[in-house]
Amino acid sequence: MTEVRTKAQLAKSAAAVTNRLTTEQKNHALAVMADALQKEQAAIIDANSADINHGRSKGTSESLLDRLTLTENRIAGIAEGLRQIITLPDPVGLLLESFDRPNGIQVKKISVPLGVIGMIYEARPNVTVDAAGLCLKTGNTVVLRGGSAALETNRKIVEVLRSALQSTDMPADALQLVEDANRSSVDEMLKLNGLLDVVIPRGGASLIRNVVDNATVPVIETGAGICHTFIDESADFAMASDIAFNAKVQRPSVCNAMETLLVHEAFAANHLRELADRFLKAVVQLRGCPRTMEIVAEAQAASDADYATEYNDYILNIRVVRDLDEALSHIAQFGTMHSECIVTENEAHAARFQQEVDAAAVYHNASTRFTDGFEFGFGAEIGISTQKLHARGPMGLPALTSTKYLIHGNGQIRG
Amino acid sequence: MTEVRTKAQLAKSAAAVTNRLTTEQKNHALAVMADALQKEQAAIIDANSADINHGRSKGTSESLLDRLTLTENRIAGIAEGLRQIITLPDPVGLLLESFDRPNGIQVKKISVPLGVIGMIYEARPNVTVDAAGLCLKTGNTVVLRGGSAALETNRKIVEVLRSALQSTDMPADALQLVEDANRSSVDEMLKLNGLLDVVIPRGGASLIRNVVDNATVPVIETGAGICHTFIDESADFAMASDIAFNAKVQRPSVCNAMETLLVHEAFAANHLRELADRFLKAVVQLRGCPRTMEIVAEAQAASDADYATEYNDYILNIRVVRDLDEALSHIAQFGTMHSECIVTENEAHAARFQQEVDAAAVYHNASTRFTDGFEFGFGAEIGISTQKLHARGPMGLPALTSTKYLIHGNGQIRG
Numbered sequence: 028m029t030e031v032r033t034k035a036q037l038a039k040s041a042a043a044v045t046n047r048l049t050t051e052q053k054n055h056a057l058a059v060m061a062d063a064l065q066k067e068q069a070a071i072i073d074a075n076s077a078d079i080n081h082g083r084s085k086g087t088s089e090s091l092l093d094r095l096t097l098t099e100n101r102i103a104g105i106a107e108g109l110r111q112i113i114t115l116p117d118p119v120g121l122l123l124e125s126f127d128r129p130n131g132i133q134v135k136k137i138s139v140p141l142g143v144i145g146m147i148y149e150a151r152p153n154v155t156v157d158a159a160g161l162c163l164k165t166g167n168t169v170v171l172r173g174g175s176a177a178l179e180t181n182r183k184i185v186e187v188l189r190s191a192l193q194s195t196d197m198p199a200d201a202l203q204l205v206e207d208a209n210r211s212s213v214d215e216m217l218k219l220n221g222l223l224d225v226v227i228p229r230g231g232a233s234l235i236r237n238v239v240d241n242a243t244v245p246v247i248e249t250g251a252g253i254c255h256t257f258i259d260e261s262a263d264f265a266m267a268s269d270i271a272f273n274a275k276v277q278r279p280s281v282c283n284a285m286e287t288l289l290v291h292e293a294f295a296a297n298h299l300r301e302l303a304d305r306f307l308k309a310v311v312q313l314r315g316c317p318r319t320m321e322i323v324a325e326a327q328a329a330s331d332a333d334y335a336t337e338y339n340d341y342i343l344n345i346r347v348v349r350d351l352d353e354a355l356s357h358i359a360q361f362g363t364m365h366s367e368c369i370v371t372e373n374e375a376h377a378a379r380f381q382q383e384v385d386a387a388a389v390y391h392n393a394s395t396r397f398t399d400g401f402e403f404g405f406g407a408e409i410g411i412s413t414q415k416l417h418a419r420g421p422m423g424l425p426a427l428t429s430t431k432y433l434i435h436g437n438g439q440i441r442g
Numbered sequence: 443m444t445e446v447r448t449k450a451q452l453a454k455s456a457a458a459v460t461n462r463l464t465t466e467q468k469n470h471a472l473a474v475m476a477d478a479l480q481k482e483q484a485a486i487i488d489a490n491s492a493d494i495n496h497g498r499s500k501g502t503s504e505s506l507l508d509r510l511t512l513t514e515n516r517i518a519g520i521a522e523g524l525r526q527i528i529t530l531p532d533p534v535g536l537l538l539e540s541f542d543r544p545n546g547i548q549v550k551k552i553s554v555p556l557g558v559i560g561m562i563y564e565a566r567p568n569v570t571v572d573a574a575g576l577c578l579k580t581g582n583t584v585v586l587r588g589g590s591a592a593l594e595t596n597r598k599i600v601e602v603l604r605s606a607l608q609s610t611d612m613p614a615d616a617l618q619l620v621e622d623a624n625r626s627s628v629d630e631m632l633k634l635n636g637l638l639d640v641v642i643p644r645g646g647a648s649l650i651r652n653v654v655d656n657a658t659v660p661v662i663e664t665g666a667g668i669c670h671t672f673i674d675e676s677a678d679f680a681m682a683s684d685i686a687f688n689a690k691v692q693r694p695s696v697c698n699a700m701e702t703l704l705v706h707e708a709f710a711a712n713h714l715r716e717l718a719d720r721f722l723k724a725v726v727q728l729r730g731c732p733r734t735m736e737i738v739a740e741a742q743a744a745s746d747a748d749y750a751t752e753y754n755d756y757i758l759n760i761r762v763v764r765d766l767d768e769a770l771s772h773i774a775q776f777g778t779m780h781s782e783c784i785v786t787e788n789e790a791h792a793a794r795f796q797q798e799v800d801a802a803a804v805y806h807n808a809s810t811r812f813t814d815g816f817e818f819g820f821g822a823e824i825g826i827s828t829q830k831l832h833a834r835g836p837m838g839l840p841a842l843t844s845t846k847y848l849i850h851g852n853g854q855i856r857g
Contacts, residue, residue: 128812224830393855415639430834432813437807438808
């Protein structure tokens with residue numbers, strides 16, 4: 028049997044134990060895991076250095092190496108993340124509904140773990156720990172498949188965590204790491220119907236596309252975000268400028284950052300030049316529609332391909348639109364149903380925008396950068412769903428649960 | 443452009459209208475549809491006769507022809523089903539959560555339609571109307587792809603319904619029927635990411651398997667049911683006999699019918715012979731484990747392949763088990779997470795069974811045949827989900843909704 032299948036079966040067997048653990052048992056396991064990470068930080072940093080050196084010798088970019096790097100400080104932060112999860116309410120075992128039927132059967136709907144969760148992700152080793160913590164807290168088990176760039180780090184982290192679990196009621200097999208760095212191990216995970224209950228991809232557009240295109244296991248699609256800010260005619264200039272600037276520049280590499288700014292033509296006539304200067308000063312490369320280029324000579328021409336690209340970088344498309352309708356239709360055509368914003372003082376326009384835009388999070392007068400489990404107060408986040416089934420938007424612990432109907436009778440049969 | 447893509451795009455455009463209709467507008471459309479079905483029943487029955495004749499000439503089985511047949515009575519029943527949907531609460535537009543964050547942003551989570559739903563199903567023309575009613579009531583639009591055996595019937599029904607919608611605020615394009623009877627039209631639907639928000643298959647195991655294996659669009663897996671009844675040592679004989687008999691015989695062709703009976707060895711020693719006689723008298727063919735065959739000589743040997751088969755017929759596997767553990771492990775191996783039952787007077791065993799069995803509906807002392815949206819009091823059912831994402835078990839109107847976060851601020855940006 029392959030490594031992937033073997034480990035998925037171990038995770039499935041463990042799930043029959045983890046789904047019955049009490050909140051206290053699960054929290055104890057998380058606390059032990061957090062302590063072990065810090066106690067073994069030297070060994071983890073050693074393993075991480077091997078990944079870094081290997082990456083550097085392969086010419087990996089410094090920004091990617093930075094995301095990959097673990098320090099004592101970062102490990103402390105990751106351990107602290109686990110301890111935060113302990114403080115969150117356990118979403119498993121809740122009585123969600125209860126009703127009696129005329130024939131006397133009693134029906135209860137309770138929350139249960141999903142079962143075995145497959146996580147497929149890229150270079151950040153913090154995802155290894157976060158995902159482990161979130162999955163175990165919710166009584167699930169997890170099969171982790173991180174990027175090969177972080178393999179030594181992930182291997183050491185999972186070794187430390189599994190070893191820590193030996194002293195707890197949580198089976199070590201609840202935590203599985205696929206070490207096969209070949210793409211075929213991902214492909215195999217995607218077809219493990221009957222072993223994996225869901226696969227959650229986290230990473231860039233091509234990773235997510237591969238999962239969505241090839242999985243026969245249910246998937247929660249996450250992350251890809253082509254987000255827009257629409258500045259309406261009535262927008263307050265200072266507010267609009269701050270929100271748009273924040274959405275693009277505060278952290279361009281993330282999914283809730285803005286890729287395209289839509290500007291009402293009346294607002295553009297008065298303010299687009301000044302707005303563009305602010306972006307140019309922050310070394311944002313501008314691409315624009317013809318009307319934008321008339322006002323902002325520095326902008327290159329934006330193509331439909333540009334409007335359809337998640338740059339995750341200091342690049343911004345700007346398009347001048349006639350009115351709210353044109354903004355809505357641009358978003359309907361190019362948006363990825365993630366986060367969209369209108370800046371306006373016109374309440375009717377805000378209401379229409381929030382009603383008509385089909386996205387996980389629709390903002391009025393606030394930056395799209397708030398689409399995040401922590402910013403929403405969930406205390407944790409396993410990802411941001413951009414699909415409409417099961418969970419949409421930032422996913423906290425409840426997104427990792429399913430339900431089950433328990434029916435009690437005294438001999439009822441169907442007539 | 444192909445028929446499938448053209449119709450899906452029409453449905454998507456219509457979804458931007460249907461998601462804003464009021465409950466009254468949607469209910470009015472359903473009422474008009476119900477009336478039209480009855481007014482045009484002669485034309486529908488004519489079209490249905492063509493399907494029946496065509497099926498008969500092709501040697502279609504009488505039971506399938508019966509399922510396909512529409513009569514005035516059946517059409518009245520179908521129209522009545524639509525009128526029932528009118529009486530159900532509208533699950534769209536509900537405020538599900540609302541919270542303010544320390545930075546002053548206000549977050550609301552509301553229920554919204556899923557968008558465009560693809561229904562892929564087989565010969566029963568009532569599904570055409572049921573699915574249309576459920577999808578439109580929830581502000582969704584629907585692309586229907588029924589079995590080719592019912593094509594003329596479905597064509598006429600959809601023509602009648604679309605024509606009826608002309609007098610309402612519901613766009614006729616909310617209702618699309620794929621008329622291309624080639625398998626390739628199904629394959630195309632399964633890949634319509636960006637146009638279909640979900641595909642729901644309804645039908646036999648091979649139809650569902652094809653959808654799950656080939657869809658890149660999110661799927662809600664429904665239906666396949668290898669359901670078990672476990673008769674524990676302490677079970678009351680009369681109750682156990684009635685529940686097991688009902689689960690198998692009352693309607694063997696449906697997904698919540700029992701396929702395998704598990705009997706505790708002590709109960710079997712005293713009662714299996716009498717139980718078997720009741721099934722044999724109802725002309726149920728029995729297949730058994732070696733210990734069953736010692737008690738019931740009429741039983742053929744049951745193989746693992748038998749235990750893994752959804753017969754949907756007057757065939758039953760019987761297996762004698764040592765104890766609850768062996769019953770649980772049989773169900774874990776062969777169950778399809780649909781409906782499972784324990785008959786016992788031992789509360790601890792009932793509790794363990796309901797805790798440990800991983801299925802949508804777990805029964806204590808009642809027939810598995812109750813797993814049904816109507817029996818649960820939902821007033822409607824689009825299918826029974828056997829997966830754990832989004833919805834599990836019988837799916838009523840709320841299963842056809844998603845959510846959306848609406849965020850209001852006054853200029854908040856992320857620090």
